[in-house]
Amino acid sequence: MKFSFLKKNLKFIGILLLIVLVIFISVRGADNPVKSAVFTVANPFLKIFRGFSEGFHGFLAFLGSIGRLKNENENLIKKNLELTTQVARLQDAEKENELLRQEINLAPRNKFGLEAAFVVGEDSISSPGSIIIDKGSNQGVAEGMAAIVSNGILVGKVSRVFSNNAEITLITAKDSAVNGEILESGAKGIIKGTYGLGLSMDMISQTEVIKEGDSAISSGLGGGMPRGLFIGKVEAVSQSTDKLFQQAELVSPVDPSSLRIIFIVKKF
């Protein structure tokens, strides 16, 4: 009976064995050059299609919002007046911020060696929460480098590098782990993604005092990532299940689905 099944499906079993051989060769280093070649060829098409679909999505969103535009316009005029006064105040705060950054030894943002990159795709099949950018090892991008948005907010880490592309694991992805610190208290912990939905900071010592609204930054521990990149604000604090540590839920100001351009921190 068993023999007859094998005999009947010999061709199919042969194909399966061939594919297993492909996996075997692939995990021994053939994987990266092949993927790299595919991405190099596909890159221009990915860029064009992404650009077009973003434009189309934006147009649809615009059509859906026409009714709201009048009210929004009135509100914006009011806001504009408020913001004009705030700008003056913020210019003063910026100076103070620079002084404070020097005081607590944070790297000045303008000193980073940055590589700008366009988001050209998302690995939606195998690891949701990973995006693909159009810069790779040829442009000096390497595994473990931090990915930020223009104003110094950490969005992820380079997880795989091809010749002209790289994959970024977003900090909200389930596989992501970043050494973090609470700016106000200096409490250290590990910031992890919660299945693409948000962020949580674990392993915070019970002796540390953290509260809602505190800011979480990268601690720079473990190397590869500069200290002082803003990650998010504390939304809630709780105890870990074993009561040994505290946990904090964080909210990132960046919506990962709206990322278009990011910067890779090559030097810091």
Next chain:
Amino acid sequence: MKKILPVIFVLFLFVIQLAVLDVFFAPGRIPNLFVAFAIGLVILFGFWRSIGWIISAGFLMDAGASWPIGTGLLIIVVVSWLVEKLKIFADLRAKRYLFVTYLAILIFFSSLLFDFLIQFLLKFEHQIGWNKFSSFILQMSADYWLKLFWASATGLGIYAVIRKMRFQPISELFSGK
């Protein structure tokens, strides 16, 4: 030119899967177009006439994924083969609405089976030390059910397109037949 259309269509699916779907779908709800494509082919032409295309689609899927090349391909071939075994129920084409419902359900469960099997294969690859990086955790959330629903809906669209195209076995593509 007509012979090249299927090749362009498979490459088009790759670009759509990687660069377009996440713009329109929320994370976690993005359907796997390659599984829907493979199922559509098996229903239309049978497993053995479609095997070349299924392997091409599986290869492209793996090229854009973080797991080793061959992983998704192995599962997509197994799922397509299992669908071939069920194909006897597909002789409903004369009853159009019944057939569409059947196809949608088939793509729904094939996508579920694909995710289920890939989860085990990746765990196995972890255990034998072939794959240290990628993992896949199947979470039965509302997002996941929506993903399967979208897979069925887009699968019907893909089926309609490949039915119009002259898909031949890859071996015959350049033979001038």
